[in-house]
Amino acid sequence: xxxxxxxxxxxxxxxxxxxxxxxxxxxxxxxxxxxxxxxxxxxxxxxxxxxxxxxxxxxxxxxxxxxxxxxxxxxxxxxxxxxxxxxxxxxxxxxxxxxxxxxxxxxxxxxxxxxxxxxxxxxxxxxxxxxxxxxxxxxxxxxxxxxxxxxxxxxxxxxxxxxxxxxxxxxxxxxxxxxxxxxxxxxxxxxxxxxxxxxxxxxxxxxxxxxxxxxxxxxxxxxxxxxxxxxxxxxxxxxxxxxxxxxxxxxxxxxxxxxxxxxxxxxxxxxxxxxxxxxxxxxxxxxxxxxxxxxxxxxxxxxxxxxxxxxxxxxxxxxxxxxxxxxxxxxxxxxxxxxxxxxxxxxxxxxxxxxxxxxxxxxxxxxxxxxxxxxxxxxxx
Amino acid sequence: xxxxxxxxxxxxxxxxxxxxxxxxxxxxxxxxxxxxxxxxxxxxxxxxxxxxxxxxxxxxxxxxxxxxxxxxxxxxxxxxxxxxxxxxxxxxxxxxxxxxxxxxxxxxxxxxxxxxxxxxxxxxxxxxxxxxxxxxxxxxxxxxxxxxxxxxxxxxxxxxxxxxxxxxxxxxxxxxxxxxxxxxxxxxxxxxxxxxxxxxxxxxxxxxxxxxxxxxxxxxxxxxxxxxxxxxxxxxxxxxxxxxxxxxxxxxxxxxxxxxxxxxxxxxxxxxxxxxxxxxxxxxxxxxxxxxxxxxxxxxxxxxxxxxxxxxxxxxxxxxxxxxxxxxxxxxxxxxxxxxxxxxxxxxxxxxxxxxxxxxxxxxxxxxxxxxxxxxxxxxxxxxxxxxxxxxxxxxxxxxxxxxxxxxxxxxxxxxxxxxxxxxxxxxxxxxx
Numbered sequence: 001x002x003x004x005x006x007x008x009x010x011x012x013x014x015x016x017x018x019x020x021x022x023x024x025x026x027x028x029x030x031x032x033x034x035x036x037x038x039x040x041x042x043x044x045x046x047x048x049x050x051x052x053x054x055x056x057x058x059x060x061x062x063x064x065x066x067x068x069x070x071x072x073x074x075x076x077x078x079x080x081x082x083x084x085x086x087x088x089x090x091x092x093x094x095x096x097x098x099x100x101x102x103x104x105x106x107x108x109x110x111x112x113x114x115x116x117x118x119x120x121x122x123x124x125x126x127x128x129x130x131x132x133x134x135x136x137x138x139x140x141x142x143x144x145x146x147x148x149x150x151x152x153x154x155x156x157x158x159x160x161x162x163x164x165x166x167x168x169x170x171x172x173x174x175x176x177x178x179x180x181x182x183x184x185x186x187x188x189x190x191x192x193x194x195x196x197x198x199x200x201x202x203x204x205x206x207x208x209x210x211x212x213x214x215x216x217x218x219x220x221x222x223x224x225x226x227x228x229x230x231x232x233x234x235x236x237x238x239x240x241x242x243x244x245x246x247x248x249x250x251x252x253x254x255x256x257x258x259x260x261x262x263x264x265x266x267x268x269x270x271x272x273x274x275x276x277x278x279x280x281x282x283x284x285x286x287x288x289x290x291x292x293x294x295x296x297x298x299x300x301x302x303x304x305x306x307x308x309x310x311x312x313x314x315x316x317x318x319x320x321x322x323x324x325x326x327x328x329x330x331x332x333x334x335x336x337x338x339x340x341x342x343x344x345x346x347x348x349x350x351x352x353x354x355x356x357x358x359x360x361x362x363x364x365x366x367x368x369x370x371x372x373x374x375x376x377x378x379x380x381x
Numbered sequence: 382x383x384x385x386x387x388x389x390x391x392x393x394x395x396x397x398x399x400x401x402x403x404x405x406x407x408x409x410x411x412x413x414x415x416x417x418x419x420x421x422x423x424x425x426x427x428x429x430x431x432x433x434x435x436x437x438x439x440x441x442x443x444x445x446x447x448x449x450x451x452x453x454x455x456x457x458x459x460x461x462x463x464x465x466x467x468x469x470x471x472x473x474x475x476x477x478x479x480x481x482x483x484x485x486x487x488x489x490x491x492x493x494x495x496x497x498x499x500x501x502x503x504x505x506x507x508x509x510x511x512x513x514x515x516x517x518x519x520x521x522x523x524x525x526x527x528x529x530x531x532x533x534x535x536x537x538x539x540x541x542x543x544x545x546x547x548x549x550x551x552x553x554x555x556x557x558x559x560x561x562x563x564x565x566x567x568x569x570x571x572x573x574x575x576x577x578x579x580x581x582x583x584x585x586x587x588x589x590x591x592x593x594x595x596x597x598x599x600x601x602x603x604x605x606x607x608x609x610x611x612x613x614x615x616x617x618x619x620x621x622x623x624x625x626x627x628x629x630x631x632x633x634x635x636x637x638x639x640x641x642x643x644x645x646x647x648x649x650x651x652x653x654x655x656x657x658x659x660x661x662x663x664x665x666x667x668x669x670x671x672x673x674x675x676x677x678x679x680x681x682x683x684x685x686x687x688x689x690x691x692x693x694x695x696x697x698x699x700x701x702x703x704x705x706x707x708x709x710x711x712x713x714x715x716x717x718x719x720x721x722x723x724x725x726x727x728x729x730x731x732x733x734x735x736x737x738x739x740x741x742x743x744x745x746x747x748x749x750x751x752x753x754x755x756x757x758x759x760x761x762x763x764x765x766x767x768x769x770x771x772x773x774x775x776x777x778x779x780x781x782x783x784x785x786x787x788x789x790x791x792x793x794x795x796x797x798x799x800x801x802x803x804x805x806x807x808x809x810x811x812x813x814x
Contacts, residue, residue, distance in 0.1 A: 072770070073766045073768070076762060076786075081766075110766030110767060112733075113734035136561070137549055300528060302519070302521055302531055303545075305535060305536055332525075333496070333524075336494070336529065337491065337495070338529075340491055341533070345536075357492075
């Protein structure tokens with residue numbers, strides 16, 4: 001699937017997606033700005049922004065191995081965490097002043113334990129993330145946010161006021177709105193952007209100052225809304241899964257003729273399909289409600305599967321999806337069962353579903369191509 | 382299939398398990414060893430428990446599915462029969478070909494890297510071979526696998542109609558966490574009352590907790606005796622004690638009777654300076670479940686070949702916390718604390734890694750441990766991410782550490798000869814035995 005988008009904005013986004021410390025982060029730091037890493041999309045980034053820092057989604061882009069991490073983690077721990085931790089041990093995360101983890105999953109939460117002992121990051125913090133999405137859990141996570149806010153204030157000597165929080169919420173909501181506009185264009189019969197390009201745009205959104213990102217994204221939207229769009233594809237696909245931050249993976253899929261038009265992933269619709277409710281009241285409660293109850297949840301959230309499945313169905317309908325590719329990092333228990341259930345339910349409704357296991361670093365390209373090709377053929381595409 | 386046939390199908394495995402346990406009672410009763418006589422009494426209780434669940438199914442009476450880690454004192458106080466669908470995977474080890482076939486079946490559904498015991502439980506649900514309860518109290522910690530098992534249940538066609546509640550576990554160990562979990566337990570009680578028709582009476586809860594407190598006291602007394610050199614009992618007994626105190630004899634006076642016999646037997650052996658292994662040379666901390674499957678070959682081999690006794694294991698060890706029964710508030714706070722901080726495996730694995738490491742330091746010191754073994758069960762993703770920290774902790778306190786990498790339930794994952802070889806090389810290299 002050849003990219004047609006050659007704008008400066010797209011170039012910056014692609015650069016940010018394939019480089020860990022992209023130029024925007026470098027500029028930010030040169031101006032004295034601080035960067036705080038977020039190990040999962042459940043970290044309330046708005047609080048970091050309100051503190052005056054740049055929230056940066058942790059990735060292991062550019063990692064070549066896990067030889068250092070393997071002395072601490074085991075071969076049954078997911079490759080995303082092993083690569084991230086390896087980069088931490090190698091000093092490649094020296095550009096962050098802090099890292100925040102939620103207790104998301106077994107692999108992520110233990111990365112916190114290992115990181116705090118072995119990597120010299122000035123500020124490390126873990127949040128107790130609930131496993132349900134009901135009202136008591138919104139209250140619990142609000143209290144966790146209060147604790148995070150206090151910890152940031154104490155460590156960095158800053159004041160995070162409600163006013164600053166509301167400003168941050170509005171800024172991040174603007175990002176979400178613009179990203180949804182991008183996805184709206186992907187609903188077209190001939191989307192003007194490939195799935196790989198869209199993922200690059202979304203990953204970049206987690207790796208640069210929001211003001212700059214929003215400006216660039218507006219430019220990109222202006223540019224591509226005029227484009228003819230991609231007509232040369234065999235099937236419209238949706239990607240469902242967890243941490244997928246590598247556009248090259250989508251490129252391989254799209255090289256077989258599938259066009260990825262939407263997703264439910266940790267760098268995709270999950271982080272932008274809803275907004276934090278703006279307005280009067282307590283901003284931390286608004287944030288807690290958004291992260292726990294409102295937006296599409298992670299498979300770790302018990303009792304919320306039917307809402308997630310309905311979200312997938314909504315995406316299938318709105319984006320006219322022909323088939324779903326469910327990707328999973330090997331050893332992820334959460335996605336093992338989520339894909340099992342989605343596969344069963346959606347196939348029964350006539351939606352083709354392909355389950356793919358992968359490692360964090362792109363590999364087995366030949367095999368991936370073959371599986372996707374076969375999938376498209378079973379759809380008679 | 383008629384409703385009756387369906388009921389029979391769902392009970393078949395459970396009845397098989399009951400019959401297997403019954404056969405074990407017969408075998409233990411005829412054994413000359415005091416240890417196996419102890420097992421006989423306990424196994425008989427499990428048989429009775431199975432019969433109770435079977436009766437509930439056949440007579441349409443309420444019963445629930447749950448776990449040891451969800452304040453089972455409450456079920457006992459409500460006189461509400463309960464069972465756990467994880468135990469067939471434990472006891473299934475007695476018939477390895479059957480268990481292997483089920484493991485393979487589960488792999489077809491869920492792949493092979495989800496914890497075997499959870500996979501098998503999911504398999505039983507999907508194959509509709511587990512008795513469907515009136516309600517389910519699910520478990521959402523300590524690991525990802527337990528959460529997703531309950532998602533499988535909630536989305537299964539037959540089981541989705543069964544009301545399910547799971548208390549949300551906080552990550553911390555502070556007063557705020559206890560308060561939060563008390564709220565969850567109260568919601569659990571309301572849920573049980575609504576869906577089973579049984580009521581929780583505070584006086585009855587007080588009685589159950591007072592018996593349970595006594596059981597914990599006796600368990601701790603027993604564990605004190607295991608500090609002796611040589612260790613009076615071997616592998617497996619600790620798990621049995623856990624099963625009594627936190628399983629089907631929670632708050633049951635029969636549990637006190639059994640534990641008293643256990644303590645008396647251990648006391649006698651300690652006074653006579655008699656250990657499980659005549660020539661005890663190595664004192665192991667097996668930092669995981671003492672699974673039934675490995676109890677037939679690996680653990681006896683350790684004892685016979687190396688004089689290595691599993692002095693303490695993950696499930697045999699628990700801190701001792703009395704619950705204050707003076708009021709409803711203190712009882713619920715005590716139950717919350719117990720469920721979060723005292724229950725084996727949950728207490729170590731649920732929060733920060735310090736919980737794991739603190740156990741190593743404590744157990745090594747208290748039980749004069751020569752080496753710590755992390756079996757590295759394939760389902761313990763969080764524990765296996767502690768390997769480096771565990772190794773460093775052991776180095777600090779001067780005790781060797783071995784990580785194996787096996788499946789506690791599927792012996793094909795790592796062959797026993799390979800495991801024995803690892804142990805032998807390790808012991809030799811460390812100058813043990």
